[in-house]
Amino acid sequence: MGARVITITSGKGGVGKTTATANLAVALANLGKKVVCIDADIGLRNLDVVMGLENRIVYDLVDVVEGRCKLRQAMIKDKRVPDLYLLPAAQTRDKTAVSPQDMIALANQLRGDYDYILIDSPAGIEWGFRNALAPADEVIIITNPEAPAVRDADRIIGLVEAEGRKIPTSLVINRAKPDMIRRGDMLSVNDVLDILSTPLLGVIPDDEQIIVSSNRGSPLTLDNQKSPASEAIRDIARRITGAKVPIGELERKKGGLFRRLARLFRRSRA
């Protein structure tokens, strides 16, 4: 009951999990949802940096698990949006400080009070990934349109399937470059779907605004900026809430992505 626990993971590092988590959390909060994000990347935390909340951390996930503080005390409220909280990772500990059972217990404590719990998974398939996956009701796989990232995504989807809990899994393709895809230098959306045969939740274009916003600690989706990536992420957030934001014909068909992106660009100039 209560919150949907969504784990955002990828296998390969650096494909945009943390960026997607921060921006989706803000977008969902802007849709009036109560959201908490948990940074499960213990030892390499940076969800707090991308969200611009680093300087407000007093306690962290490991403090909660080891009983040094109450869960409420460790949660940082993002004052820029109505109902968004961050539970930061510990910076100085390693991943084994938390167990999958701890994560399940933690999520269960939060379920009643929120609509969405987003968990930012660390890269890899080891302990940290296991922690992030344990409480998941759903999984969002992030990949880039590059063979190594898609390979790792495939591996991860296999591991999620092997959990045996039939966890619904969907796919976000991040950093798509329409020009490169058109030239055949990058895997197309269809190429990726062919390999992964997993439902597509959205495609986020490569957008330098993302980097600018990460540096500022101010997610793109915060201030309704019209950049291609923020539009795409807002669409994904709406799809998560169940809204029918067209994706099927537009992005699956050959050239669909270009048409869709062209539309986004047009809108952003208007």
Add this chain to the structure above:
Amino acid sequence: MDDSITLKGIKEGLLVTVKPDGRWSDLTGRLITLIDGQGSFFRGAQVTLSLGPRELRRHELANVRKQLEERGVILKAVLSDSDATLDAARKLELRTTLHVTELVEEQSEALELRPPPIDPEEYGSPGVMVKRTLRNGRTIHSDGHVVVVGDVNAGAVIVAEGDIIVWGRLRGIVHAGAGGDESAVVCALHLAPTQLRIAGYITISPDDKQRKPRPEKALVRNGRIEAVAWE
């Protein structure tokens, strides 16, 4: 009755006389059928092949020796009037003479062959059926055949003693006939494996993305792996 092949018990084991006419591949096929039809009767037998003037090359002899070996039958010697055949036999370290006495001794009675048993029941062959996509990191081993209803993605591995059938796209690594069976095959609706092996042969997919995918079967032919239409 086809008398192109006769079998006779001799002191050294079994004398197999093959008539000099007819295609060699047909005749070896018949010989194998004969042996298979007798169940395990010939297991452990030592065989002398008597070939008359037929000219055989070394690989032809090697192949029949291998096929016999797979049935527990040992090719000991080759008798021939052809120098080329004798030469090939010697290269394979097979004997090319028998003592006359060995031939004479049990000459009397030709072996009576049981007709192959007719069994209306089929017990099928052992196998594994996988009804989902095999993703990167998965490995399947089987003593029999493997059937996948779904894709086999790059990074997935299938090793089977028998055949491998993929009702989907095959992009991973597969090894059919892993125990040495060169008659094993690999079939897929779209055959694009990272690497494909049958028995001791190995190949990789040609790099032509342009080609429209079609169902294909990979098999060992002429000493290499070939892909043909799967129909």
